[in-house]
Every structure is written in C-alpha cells, then in structure tokens.
Amino acid sequence: MTHENHRRPRSAALAVGLLAILPVLAAAQQAAPRTPPTRGIFIEKSFPAIESGKWSGPRLADGQPDVQGHWSNTVGNHNNWTDPQGGIPGDPQTRNRKLGPRAERAPSRVSDPADGQVPFQPWAKAAQEDFLAHFFNPTEPKYIEPLARCAPGGVPKSFIWHGYEIRQFPGYVVFLFNSGTRVIHLDGKPHLPAAIKLWNADSRGHWEGNTLVVDVTNNNGKALFGRTGEFASENAHIEERYIFSADGTRYNYVARITDPTVYTRPWTATIPAVRYTAKDAPDGWHFETTLANHPKGEVIVERDERICVENNGGFGNVATGTPAR
Amino acid sequence: MTTTTTRRAFGLALLCATLATALPPLAGAAGSSTAKAPRAERIPRLANGKPDFSGIWQTTSAADYDLEPHATRKDAPPGPGIVEGDAIPYLPKALEQRRKNFEARNSADPRLKCFTLGVPRGIYYPEPFQIFQRERDLTLLFQFGHSVRTIHTNGTDHPKVPNDWWLGDSRARWEGDTLVVDAKHFNDETWLDRAGNFHSDALHVVERWRYLDANTIEYKATLDDPQVYSRPWTLGVLLHRHREKNFQLIENYCYTLDYDPHYPPKP
Numbered sequence: 145m146t147h148e149n150h151r152r153p154r155s156a157a158l159a160v161g162l163l164a165i166l167p168v169l170a171a172a173q174q175a176a177p178r179t180p181p182t183r184g185i186f187i188e189k190s191f192p193a194i195e196s197g198k199w200s201g202p203r204l205a206d207g208q209p210d211v212q213g214h215w216s217n218t219v220g221n222h223n224n225w226t227d228p229q230g231g232i233p234g235d236p237q238t239r240n241r242k243l244g245p246r247a248e249r250a251p252s253r254v255s256d257p258a259d260g261q262v263p264f265q266p267w268a269k270a271a272q273e274d275f276l277a278h279f280f281n282p283t284e285p286k287y288i289e290p291l292a293r294c295a296p297g298g299v300p301k302s303f304i305w306h307g308y309e310i311r312q313f314p315g316y317v318v319f320l321f322n323s324g325t326r327v328i329h330l331d332g333k334p335h336l337p338a339a340i341k342l343w344n345a346d347s348r349g350h351w352e353g354n355t356l357v358v359d360v361t362n363n364n365g366k367a368l369f370g371r372t373g374e375f376a377s378e379n380a381h382i383e384e385r386y387i388f389s390a391d392g393t394r395y396n397y398v399a400r401i402t403d404p405t406v407y408t409r410p411w412t413a414t415i416p417a418v419r420y421t422a423k424d425a426p427d428g429w430h431f432e433t434t435l436a437n438h439p440k441g442e443v444i445v446e447r448d449e450r451i452c453v454e455n456n457g458g459f460g461n462v463a464t465g466t467p468a469r
Numbered sequence: 470m471t472t473t474t475t476r477r478a479f480g481l482a483l484l485c486a487t488l489a490t491a492l493p494p495l496a497g498a499a500g501s502s503t504a505k506a507p508r509a510e511r512i513p514r515l516a517n518g519k520p521d522f523s524g525i526w527q528t529t530s531a532a533d534y535d536l537e538p539h540a541t542r543k544d545a546p547p548g549p550g551i552v553e554g555d556a557i558p559y560l561p562k563a564l565e566q567r568r569k570n571f572e573a574r575n576s577a578d579p580r581l582k583c584f585t586l587g588v589p590r591g592i593y594y595p596e597p598f599q600i601f602q603r604e605r606d607l608t609l610l611f612q613f614g615h616s617v618r619t620i621h622t623n624g625t626d627h628p629k630v631p632n633d634w635w636l637g638d639s640r641a642r643w644e645g646d647t648l649v650v651d652a653k654h655f656n657d658e659t660w661l662d663r664a665g666n667f668h669s670d671a672l673h674v675v676e677r678w679r680y681l682d683a684n685t686i687e688y689k690a691t692l693d694d695p696q697v698y699s700r701p702w703t704l705g706v707l708l709h710r711h712r713e714k715n716f717q718l719i720e721n722y723c724y725t726l727d728y729d730p731h732y733p734p735k736p
Contacts, residue, residue, distance in 0.1 A: 254496055313603065442624075449618070
C-alpha cells in the first residue's frame with residue numbers, strides 16, 4: 145500500500161470536509177516539513193493537529209458522530225514509547241544500524257512536557273530502565289512484555305498495536321483491538337467500584353462536537369506502554385480526548401495521564417490515527433481485513449476473529465483467510 | 470439534517486439511552502401509551518423493524534456442567550439437561566472419546582485454560598455476554614475471555630476461502646421475528662460443556678434466536694457433525710436479560726492470571 149492511499153480524499157464530498165483542517169495541516173507542515181512516507185508500520189514522521197470543535201460529518205441515528213470502521217496509528221508500534229521510529233534500544237538485530245538525527249523521526253508520544261519524556265519519579269524511572277535493560281534477555285518474568293504473552297494491550301498501548309475496529313451502538317463505542325476489547329459507556333453510569341482493576345480499565349465517555357471525551361479509571365496498570373517499559377500504576381487516572389477531523393479520515397488521541405504513585409506531574413500522550421476503507425489494500429498490520437462474500441458483489445470489509453493465547457503465539461496470531469491446515 | 474436538529478436529536482437519543490437502561494424500549498407501545506399492544510410487538514426492535522437483541526444476557530441453567538441430564542456430582546450441580554431427547558446421539562467411536570473426555574474433565578476442559586469457548590458453549594456458559602446490534606450484524610461480547618463473535622445479517626454468505634475458526638463463521642437471516650444463524654468453519658479445539666461433550670471441525674450449527682418477551686430470549690441450536698453424531702440434534706436454553714441497576718460486563722481475561730502479578734513495577 146502506498147502512503148498516498150491514506151491521504152487521498154475518498155470522494156468529492158469528503159474533500160470539502162478536508163478544507164476545514166487545512167489551516168491546521170499547513171501550520172503543522174511549517175513546523176515539521178512533511179518527509180517522504182515510508183512503508184510498513186511507520187507511515188508518518190509528522191502529523192496535523194486537529195482542533196476540538198463542532199462535528200459536521202455524518203451521524204448515526206442516535207446522534208453520535210459516525211466514526212465506525214477500521215483505524216490504525218501512523219507513527220509506529222509499541223517498540224519505543226518516546227521515540228516511536230527509533231527502534232528498541234539495545235536491539236541485537238539493529239545495534240549496529242546507525243539512526244539519523246532524532247528530528248528526522250516522528251516526535252515522542254509524550255506531547256507534554258515539552259522534552260518528550262515521561263515525568264517519572266526516580267524509583268519509577270529506575271524501574272523503566274531496568275525493564276528495558278533486560279528486554280532482550282528476560283531473566284525474570286517481570287521483564288517479559290505482557291503483550292508477548294497475549295495479554296490485552298490496555299490503555300493506551302492498544303492504539304499502537306495493529307489496526308483496530310470501532311463499532312458504535314446507542315450508548316456505546318466499542319473498540320475491537322488486535323489484543324483485547326474495550327467498551328466505552330456513554331450512558332453516564334458511575335465507574336466500577338475502585339477495588340476492581342482491569343487490563344482495559346473502565347471507561348465513561350461522552351461526545352463534545354467532534355471529540356469523544358472519555359474518563360478512564362480502574363486501570364490495573366499491568367499492560368505497560370511498550371517494549372521500552374514505560375508504565376502507570378493501578379492509581380492512574382486517564383482523561384482521553386479522541387479528536388476527529390472534519391472529513392472523518394483521521395483522529396488524534398490525546399490523553400492526560402495523572403498518577404501520583406509513579407509521576408512527578410500529569411503528562412499528555414498524543415497518538416495520531418488514520419481511517420482505512422475498502423479502497424485500501426490489507427497490509428498485514430494496520431489493516432487486517434477480508435472482503436465479505438456478498439452474492440451481489442457488494443464490497444463489505446470484514447474483520448476476522450482475533451485469537452492469541454489459544455494458539456500459543458507470542459505476538460497475536462491473526463487468521464487472515466488462509467486455510468489453517 | 471441541519472446541525473441544530475442533529476444536536477436536538479442527539480440530546481433526545483441520550484435521554485432515550487438513559488431510560489433504556491431501566492426499561493427496554495417497547496416498539497409496539499409507541500403512540501399508544503394506554504392500549505396494550507399485541508404480545509408479539511412488545512419487544513425491542515431496530516429502526517428496520519427487526520427484533521433488537523441488544524442487552525446483557527445469561528442462562529440460569531446448569532447446561533455448561535453437562536448438557537445431558539445428570540444428578541449432582543462433586544464438580545457439578547444437578548440439571549435436567551438441555552438436549553431434546555436427553556441423549557446426544559454419538560457414533561460409537563465418538564461415545565468412547567466422550568467417556569475419555571469425561572474422565573479427564575477436570576484437567577482437559579479448554580475452559581480451564583481460559584480458551585475461547587466456541588459455539589454454542591459461549592451462549593450458556595455461566596457468565597454474562599453482551600449483544601450489540603446493528604442492522605448489518607450482531608456483536609457478541611463474552612465476559613469470559615472477552616472474546617468477540619460477529620453474526621452477520623447483511624445478506625453475505627460464508628467465505629469462499631474459509632479458515633477453521635474458534636468461533637466459526639456466522640451468517641444469519643430473519644424468519645419473521647426469529648433470527649436464524651448458520652454457523653460453520655469451526656476448529657475441533659472446543660468442548661460443548663464441562664462433561665467432555667465435543668465435536669469435530671465438521672461441526673455445523675444452526676441457531677434460532679427469538680424473544681419470548683422483552684426480557685427473555687429462547688435460544689435453540691441444532692448441531693450436525695457426521696464425524697461425531699449419528700444425526701443432527703438440538704439443544705435449547707432460555708436467556709435472561711440482566712436488569713440490575715448499572716449492570717455491565719467486567720472483563721475476564723483469566724488466561725493472564727498466572728503471570729499478571731509480575732506487573733507493573735512497584736515502588
């Protein structure tokens with residue numbers, strides 16, 4: 145799949161919507177000139193800011209902005225939280241491969257503070273560095289990245305682990321991730337009791353124009369943020385904003401993370417995502433789908449079941465329509 | 470639709486969603502608040518008029534302990550069975566396999582590893598599951614393992630190049646108010662219950678889902694598997710809607726329990 149596929153407006157009608165984010169896009173380009181796209185997991189080295197505002201795109205019958213479909217992040221997987229295209233520090237396979245200047249790669253997912261680093265307390269910084277130092281030689285179970293054992297990706301790592309599907313229903317937004325499933329409740333019920341801690345936490349959301357605002361508590365903190373070992377504790381409070389562009393082709397995930405057990409101050413994570421449709425070719429990572437068998441040839445994208453622990457596979461084996469035996 | 474009207478519609482939708490938590494929408498009652506609607510119409514429906522099975526459901530039966538009639542055992546409460554005709558019509562060789570499974574049930578049941586339960590076991594397993602429904606499909610989210618099954622209701626057929634899936638491939642059509650699901654392309658890894666009842670990868674399941682009333686679904690499944698059974702046979706359970714205030718699924722990724730104490734780092 146070429147990079148251009150992701151950017152091309154899907155239709156003339158959508159192109160009108162695109163104009164609305166053009167000023168922002170232009171500003172972003174000025175700040176960080178767009179570089180030629182790379183293939184594979186790393187698509188973008190910079191991405192546009194998207195302003196929260198009113199939603200003028202299509203809506204579902206219950207009034208929610210219609211953001212259903214297939215999405216994936218654009219800057220990299222969970223190899224490295226703060227340098228998404230920098231690889232895993234200490235990787236034996238790339239140890240001798242020279243990385244260019246930091247400015248040539250996508251920015252840190254830590255958008256605040258400005259230095260791009262998670263504001264860890266000293267004990268937590270030491271724990272993160274200890275994890276990373278043992279990542280390629282995990283002498284104890286705690287050094288094994290939990291996703292490699294088929295654990296759910298959790299919040300926020302699920303957004304940088306393969307593409308995923310969003311389905312919407314009255315009162316709910318449901319994320320079907322490659323590893324794990326997350327339900328955002330929109331009906332205003334209270335959070336689960338604090339004694340319950342979960343891999344995908346407990347989510348209460350509402351829409352403010354083009355922005356899905358989600359309050360996240362009850363996180364068990366076990367999923368970690370990536371192979372570099374950044375983490376939160378079970379005391380984390382995450383305030384998420386999913387800000388969708390006017391043309392519905394992309395959104396930015398912006399999360400304020402507060403955890404007095406682990407950090408010296410609240411900080412912000414930003415993860416860009418783009419939408420995939422039937423016009424895109426499945427690529428085995430961002431967009432892992434098949435076309436339905438429709439008797440009249442209607443083009444319908446379908447997602448296969450996700451199975452991991454049952455196949456004893458380390459990194460989320462995915463059925464992609466190939467006969468199993 | 471203008472922005473103003475959509476905003477109003479959204480507000481109304483939120484209000485309706487809140488009310489729906491306490492009381493499922495009764496489509497037949499709309500516009501006739503006092504007259505009692507015919508029973509068949511007093512069920513939740515989608516905008517296209519089809520029954521809306523959205524909600525959180527669970528059986529009260531002892532089916533998962535043993536599909537067949539059984540007195541109490543140390544590892545199972547008693548149950549009258551949910552198989553029409555009581556006994557599953559195994560082929561002789563398969564009956565021997567079932568006997569071996571039963572002997573090994575407390576170690577060999579895939580549920581003990583928290584593996585995906587399969588079809589139809591996920592439906593009558595004693596944990597809740599949630600149905601999210603659109604015109605094009607039903608999304609079944611099982612609390613156990615938090616696995617997801619999609620039942621397609623958009624006129625699509627089984628895939629031309631199938632896999633052997635844990636949850637098979639489900640294509641459905643409506644017969645009046647009954648959802649008829651054709652499910653096949655399974656693997657042979659799942660069991661039907663804790664007593665070792667099983668199937669092969671030739672399993673073919675036809676499910677029938679229909680409302681008895683707004684809070685009760687009658688679920689029937691006919692299982693055909695020429696490698697294991699001498700003829701197709703049918704099981705059935707009632708599914709009850711969870712109506713407890715603020716009830717929700719609580720994710721159960723039980724396969725992580727052996728290693729999750731290692732995370733996250735502690736001060």
